[in-house]
Amino acid sequence: MKREERAAAIVKALSRVYPDAHCELDFADPLQLLISTILSAQCTDKRVNMVTPELFKRYRTAADLAAASQEDIEKVIQSTGFYRSKAKAIRATCADIVAKHGGKVPQTMEELTTLRGVGRKTANVVLGNAFGKNEGVVVDTHVSRLAQRLGLTKQTTPEKIEEDLIKLIPRARWTDFSHWLIWHGRRRCKARNPDCEGCEIQSLCPSAFKV
Numbered sequence: 001m002k003r004e005e006r007a008a009a010i011v012k013a014l015s016r017v018y019p020d021a022h023c024e025l026d027f028a029d030p031l032q033l034l035i036s037t038i039l040s041a042q043c044t045d046k047r048v049n050m051v052t053p054e055l056f057k058r059y060r061t062a063a064d065l066a067a068a069s070q071e072d073i074e075k076v077i078q079s080t081g082f083y084r085s086k087a088k089a090i091r092a093t094c095a096d097i098v099a100k101h102g103g104k105v106p107q108t109m110e111e112l113t114t115l116r117g118v119g120r121k122t123a124n125v126v127l128g129n130a131f132g133k134n135e136g137v138v139v140d141t142h143v144s145r146l147a148q149r150l151g152l153t154k155q156t157t158p159e160k161i162e163e164d165l166i167k168l169i170p171r172a173r174w175t176d177f178s179h180w181l182i183w184h185g186r187r188r189c190k191a192r193n194p195d196c197e198g199c200e201i202q203s204l205c206p207s208a209f210k211v
């Protein structure tokens with residue numbers, strides 16, 4: 001099966017396996033999703049969801065977070081790890097949102113990625129899940145691993161993997177596709193000991209029983 005055909009078959013199969021796949025970070029608005037995504041680096045969504053209720057209760061707007069002290073934010077987000085750099089990124093991003101965008105999270109890739117502390121992956125999460133815009137494919141550790149195992153890319157950097165996926169997956173499915181790979185990566189195709197035996201897309205996977 002050619003790569004394009006396999007990609008189309010995988011899209012079809014995963015849409016059936018995970019019809020309800022969604023972003024597992026809890027958020028009520030674009031700002032909350034942006035902050036949660038910054039906090040999710042090297043941390044589980046579950047852990048992020050444990051600290052954000054307190055964070056968003058104390059700080060309701062970008063202006064609140066921009067004006068908060070580094071130490072106060074660090075205290076609330078400490079358990080997510082790398083809390084010094086995350087607190088710094090949150091304050092800088094929020095300061096930019098206030099100074100350049102009137103306190104509202106911008107809705108374009110260009111504007112989002114010029115915010116300090118926001119890279120393409122975070123921007124893709126916000127655009128796809130808070131604004132419903134398919135501007136790219138979120139490539140995190142699960143998406144990287146699964147795209148390689150499924151033979152959809154030979155690349156190893158997130159930027160190059162995203163370029164390959166964008167060519168193979170229909171644009172309307174970009175946000176869904178990253179959810180599907182993330183859900184499959186968490187539930188079935190784990191980094192160690194993937195469950196190839198029980199895998200719903202085993203017949204489409206060139207790495208089945210080889211990892």
Ligand code: SF4
Nearest residue numbers: 189194196199205208
């Ligand atoms: S067959 Fe195995 S390696 Fe391939 S996607 Fe399924 S769990 Fe992962």
